[in-house]
Amino acid sequence: MKTLKSFFFILFNLCFSVISLGQNAIDLNADIDIENKTIHIQQKIIFHNPSNDTLKVIYLNDWNNAYSTKKTPLAKRFEEEFSLKFHLAKSEQRGYTTITNLKNKLGNTLPFGTLKEQPDIIKVELDTPLLPNQNFELNLEYNLVLPDNSFTGYGITDNKELNLKYWYITPAVYDGDWQIYSNKNLDDLYTPKADLNLEIKFPLGYTFISELNTIDIQQTKNEQTIKLQGKDRVNSTFVLVRFSEFKFVQTDDFNIVSDISSKNITVEEKALITDKITRYITDNLGDYPHERLLITKSDYKKDPLYGLNQLPDFIRPFPDSFQYELKLLKTALKNYLDNTLLINPRKDYWLKEGIQIYFLMKYIEDYYPDTKMIGTLANIWGIRSFHAADLTYNDQFVLFYMQMARTNRDQALTTSKDSLLKFNANIASKYKAGVGLRYLDDFVNSNIIESTIKQYLSNEKLKITSSNEFESLLKKNTTKDIDWFFTDYVNSRKKIDFKIKNVESTEDSIRLTIINKRDNHVPVSLFTLDKDSVLGKMWIENINESKTISIPKNENAKFALNYDNTIPEFNLRDNYKSLNSNFLNNKPLQFRLIQDIEDPYYNQVFMMPLIEFNNIYDGLTLGGKFYNKTLLRKRLNYRISPQYGTNSKSLTGSTAINYTHNIEDRDLYAITYGMKASYSSFAEDAFVTRISPSLLLSFRNNDDFRSDNFKELNFRFLSIRRDVGDDTIFEVDNNIIDVPDYNVFNVRYVEGIPGIINFKRWFYDVQFAERFGKLSVNYEYRKLSERNRQFNIRFFAGTFLYNKTETDSDYFSFALDRPTDYLFDYNYLGRSESSGIFSQQ
CATH class of the missing domain: 1.10.390.10 (Neutral Protease Domain 2)
Known part of the structure; x- marks a missing residue:
């Protein structure tokens, strides 16, 4: 019987090899050593040159080697995302690849090496040029040391199980240029399709899960051998587990192998949902070219359903069947497209x-x-x-x-x-x-x-x-x-934002003027409404700056742009108008308790009760906050917070308003104009009024949004007015009573790189007042070495440009141990205390 199986296997391989002529093919023998976290691989790659160019080199993807050091593009990616898990990991937790042989078809060794900045890309120099539409055979022997799966979800788990993707060496795509990209934990390996022929040995007691076609499984005393094949494949993900949770569901379209589970759903319900999804995908995307589609929990974790779907089961506001259905659908759509649509996933995703x-x-x-x-x-x-x-x-x-x-x-x-x-x-x-x-x-x-x-x-x-x-x-x-x-x-970052400027009535029609507030040429939909009923819809095109149109007259109609919110428009709040509209009835005021999502039909005001303890002099403060900030950021935000101090028996509080002007395609990306005012106690029977208009300029690298280098230039004017009672005592410095009220103009420039491994931050601060002028510089540096030792440096220098204050008063001094905070920037609980716990702040 074994002889007959072997005969058919050889015959299948022969046919498979004939079919593979003219395209890429990979034959691979792998021996998995779980205990040592290694896979020994012997591999043959048939690389087909699909271009009209003659090639002298071939580039190979070796993404397992991306885990080899702390300086690879993958390691830098973790650093950019403020993750130390890879940097702090032990050497044995990181993976790498050791290539022992790389030869051509005749057994001659070929020169090869990894790229200097990309150790997961191999450059192979050919001994004979590869002509257009011809093949070149590479024979490799190498060992994979597998990484822990805690870094990217791929590798070996603490339970000594495997979840591997992009695990063996593959050719890169050549389409006139070599498309070579390093592993950056984006799940976007770009490799040409190939006919796969894999033979994998693994220990007994494990189950091997793959979407490739299983040709044969053999078992000995110590190990199992599985033979797999697949035609026109770009994905050979496999899972090796002790106890499999994967379920195989056969449908009329294609089969699903998945370990995505959900409580309170029967096997029959899962089968019906799976059949519904495969039918939907086939109807809309076409026939799936392979027999089965593998969908893993790891796939879903990489691209989950966001929003309230991520809440734990016991509080998630969606039925279990709905949650399971969308999880399976979203992951199935992604894997279907990844396996069939061979588009550049790094550049053209x-x-x-x-x-x-x-x-x-x-x-x-x-x-x-x-x-x-x-x-x-x-x-x-x-x-x-x-x-x-x-x-x-x-x-x-x-x-x-x-x-x-x-x-x-x-x-x-x-x-x-x-x-x-x-x-x-x-x-x-x-x-x-x-x-x-x-x-x-x-x-x-x-x-x-x-x-x-x-x-x-x-x-x-x-x-x-x-x-x-x-x-x-x-x-x-x-x-x-x-x-x-x-x-x-x-191809741009241009926002979409329209506005109905005015509505005018003529004898037999209504004239609307629509403003395009952005530099684009996109169309917008115009709806005619009667209360909540849609009377008509039309598309308005070619609105360069403004456009006036005429529509049939309807005295009671209201007009709305993008009423169904199909267009991802930046601001919907000025999209509505009627013949009789004005500021009050076009968008009436709406008061809501606690913050809500922006409603374009209303001018929203949110209210929140406040119970706070800001300082020991006011004691517990009771009041409320009135504001317009929604879950989505607005350009104009205000806040009014009246409060009553139970200890000071006085009305206190604060208010703030700011407007942010966003700038596109410039390093200066935001200008924020602000005004703050507050009134509170700063000692027993002593109050301070603080008024501060400000201007903030925010900079970033417009060519690299991922750069954590930031720059800010802040201008502010502070007016400090104090109301001191007759019985007021300042424990810190009683001479403060004699210091007149003051105004300070403050300019601060801040620049920094707040990296988790390399941290730098510095600022220059200058202050001008009637009686003094100050300049200070602060520099901080922090470095986490490759040996996981941290070094910190801080430098501060300051000087008075001029000083006309009293010689026996330190009120405006730098006071490095505990700043007097004459600008009232800090939330001191007992700023006027010289003893006790509140003086330690």
């Missing part, structure tokens, strides 16, 4: 991620249109009156993207993925891409986007492709001008 989010949103619209963003919480009394309870589940995709847009940290979808901020890479850019496709679909209409995506995936399935092909195909399928989507939406 936006289309793949946009398709994933687009069809996730479409699925929710089709099957769960009434599900709210906050789930069942929307039905609870006291919560259902909040605007957050009105938002649908899909509204959160716009909100997450807008979180970065409002803070001026969004990035163009064509930005290299390793240059994205972490929040953008994980959430905001994906959502911007998905929401953008939905916006484009609403504009072109007629189901063109969905049919074009399916056509594109069919045409380009398992081929090296790019978003340019999708753009060309889409433009062929529609007569509308959609250049704006690729130039303004995808």
Whole structure:
């Protein structure tokens, strides 16, 4: 029987090899040594040159070697994200690759080496040039020392189980240029498809899980051997576990192998959900070219459902079946696209991620249109009156993207993925891409986007492709001008922001003037409303700065731009107008207890009760805070906080207002104008009024948002006015009573690199007042060495530029041990105390 199996295996391999001519192929024998955390590999790579160029070198991806030192791009990535887990790890916890042989087909050793700044990229010099459309055979022998899975989720676990992805050496993509990228924990290896033939030995007592086709399994006293094959593969993830939680679900479309689980869901329910998802994916994306799709918990953790879906089971406001269904759907969409759409995942990721989010949103619209963003919480009394309870589940995709847009940290979808901020890479850019496709679909209409995506995936399935092909195909399928989507939406950081300037009535029509507040050419939808009913919808195009249109007259109608919030618009608060509208009735005041999500229909004022202990002189203060700050940042924010001091028996409090002007495509990215005022006690029967207008200039590296180098230039004017009672005693310095009220103009320049391993920060501070002028410099440096020893240095110097104060008073001195805080910047509980616990602050 074994002889017959071997015969068929050899016959299959022979056919497989014939088919593989003209494309890449990998034959690999691996011997897994769990105890020593190593895999010994013998590998043959058939590299096909698909270009018209003659190649003299071949580049290989060795992403396991990214764990080898503390100076690799992967190690630097962890440092950039303020994670010390890799830096502090022991040497035996980090992985590496040792290549013992690298030869050509004839057995001749080829010169090779890793790149200086990329030890996970191997450069192989060929002994004979590789001509166009020809193959070159590489034979390698090497050992993998596996990293702990705690770093990236891939490697060996504490339980001596394996979860491996990108584990063996693969060729890089050549498309006229070598596409060589280091492992940066982005799950974006770019490698050409290949026909795989793997033979893997592993210890008894383990179960091997893979989406490759299993050809044979053999077992001896000490080990098991599994033979796997796959055609046109880019992914060979496998899991080696002692006790498998993976379930195999067979459907009419393709099979799912998954360990994603959920409580309170029966096996039958899971089977129905899985069948529903595979049918949805097949209907919308086309047939899956492989027999099975592997979906792991590790895959989901890398790209989870965000928002309230991340809450623990016992408080999550969504049914278990809904949670399981979306987890499986989102991960299945991603893995399906990763395995079939061979697009550059480092440089051209936006289309793949946009398709994933687009069809996730479409699925929710089709099957769960009434599900709210906050789930069942929307039905609870006291919560259902909040605007957050009105938002649908899909509204959160716009909100997450807008979180970065409002803070001026969004990035163009064509930005290299390793240059994205972490929040953008994980959430905001994906959502911007998905929401953008939905916006484009609403504009072109007629189901063109969905049919074009399916056509594109069919045409380009398992081929090296790019978003340019999708753009060309889409433009062929529609007569509308959609250049704006690729130039303004995808390829730039330009925000979308429209405004209805005025509405005028003529004899038989209504004239609306629409303002485009941004430098773009995107269209906007205009809705005609009668209360909550939509009477009509039209698209307005080519609004350069402003555009006036005429529509049929309706005296009772109200007009709204982007009423359905399909367009990810920066500011919705000026999108509504009617013939009879004014400041009061167009957007009436709305008072809410506690902060809410921004509601564009109202001018919102939030209220919060305050019980605070700010200092021992006022004692416990009771009051409230009135403010307009919502969960999404606004440019104009105010806060009014009246309070009553139970000890001082006086009305105290503070108020603040600031306006932030964001600047795009400049190192100076934000200018903040502010005004603060406060009134509080600073001693028994002594009060201070502090008024401080300010101007803050914030700088960053516009070419590298990930750089943690920051610069700030702060101008402020402080007016200090004190009201001192007859019985006031200052324990610290009773001469303070004789110091007149004063004004100080303060300029401070701060620059720093707040790295977790290399920390630098310095500032220059200058103060000018009528009676004194001061200059100070402060420098801090902190270094965490490779031996995990930390060094700290701090330098401070200060001098008076001029000093006309009393010689026996230190009130305006530098006072390095305990600053007198004459600018009232610090929240001292007992600033006038010279003894007792409050004097120690």
